Amino acid sequence: MAIPLQRPYLGREELDAVAKVFESRWLGMGAATKEFEDKLRDFLGAPHVIAVNTGTSALHIALDACGIAPGDEVIVPSLTFAASVQVITCCGAQPVFCDVEIDTFNMDPADVERRISPRTRAVMPVHFGGLACDMDRLLHIAKTHNLLVIEDAAHAFGSSYKGRTIGTLGHVTCFSFDPIKNITCGEGGAVVTADDDIAARVIHKRILGIDQDTWSRYRHERSWFYEVVTPGYRYHMSNINAAIGLEQLKRLEAFRARKTAIVKQYDQAFRDLRAVALLRHDLEETFPFFYVLRVLDGRRDELMDYLKQKGVASGVHYIPNHLQPLYADFRVPLPVTEQIYGEMTTLPLFYEMADDDPALVIEAVRSFFGR
Ligand SMILES: Cc1ncc(COP(=O)(O)O)c(C=O)c1O
Structure with missing residues (x-):
């Protein structure tokens, strides 16, 4: 990848x-x-x-x-x-x-x-x-x-x-x-x-x-x-x-600065996409760990396949635990969790991303949605 x-x-x-x-x-x-x-x-x-x-x-x-x-x-x-x-x-x-x-x-x-x-x-x-x-x-x-x-x-x-x-x-x-x-x-x-x-x-x-x-x-x-x-x-x-x-620990602030900058780039690039919803985050207080999109048009899996073809990894964090076989006895309906399980995908976010990597991720996501 x-x-x-x-x-x-x-x-x-x-x-x-x-x-x-x-x-x-x-x-x-x-x-x-x-x-x-x-x-x-x-x-x-x-x-x-x-x-x-x-x-x-x-x-x-x-x-x-x-x-x-x-x-x-x-x-x-x-x-x-x-x-x-x-x-x-x-x-x-x-x-x-x-x-x-x-x-x-x-x-x-x-x-x-x-x-x-x-x-x-x-x-x-x-x-x-x-x-x-x-x-x-x-x-x-x-x-x-x-x-x-x-x-x-x-x-x-x-x-x-x-x-x-x-x-x-x-x-x-x-x-x-x-x-x-x-x-x-x-x-x-x-x-x-x-x-x-x-x-x-x-x-x-x-x-x-x-x-x-x-x-x-x-x-x-x-x-x-x-x-x-x-x-x-x-x-x-x-x-x-x-x-x-x-x-x-000595690198913490450098890690924070780079990841925050990438999150800002993603937020700006995806904000106008009608088919996605972004998570609310407060970058003053949050050290960003994940970048997650909710895909609202039912095409999350298609998007992930498309990104894979474009050489961009994506993930699903996480499979809800109440749906895992081990916890069948503790299963209760969780409407929001179950809804977002079908919508969410995690995009690349790490310190060492090359300068043009975020733009490549953005381009791949936007081209999938025809923008
Ligand atoms: C939410 C959450 N809790 C706990 C853990 C467990 O941490 P570790 O992998 O260091 O055992 C992780 C690790 O991925 C996690 O994401």
């Missing part, structure tokens, strides 16, 4: 940083992981940042540390990556799917409120494409019903809501640094919270429930001694991944 959908940008600096880790022979969790956490904490202005190996691990460990367990319900949009839902079922809890707003693809607070039951423990806003959900309303609903807000901010590293950084709003926020995210660690994630107890539990659970404090306390007398204090996972972030992330 001449123009792919997404592609990570990695430079000489990332390679050199990884080489340094190789030379140190300390490949696992270590100094680079700690430095990455410190830099994230400064950037986000959040009290606790715990780096883990994927965004999925971040969500899983966050739910676990919040005590989400069998018998609980978690309200989640169906229109999200499978990871957001799998982690709920992996905790033995039940996903309760909610609908999204047609102009943002973010969870619809009114629908969230309708789906609250005596078993609801948490709400999981997914900031689709980097645009923050309506957090004032969601936090208000959560407070009224005594629910936890565990944000899936896999798309939203670097975005803000009413001037407040994503990572400082809900009880816990989870980021992904997988290959195509706003910054990458190769693979990686982070759990971010202001809650000391949740943070302490995540820190223990991240590395097999081992109490790091006892480990370091006894380091000089009995270096082999450690205590396992809670059930846990092996989800920590390695020095190799953190070293990549540290270099990527």
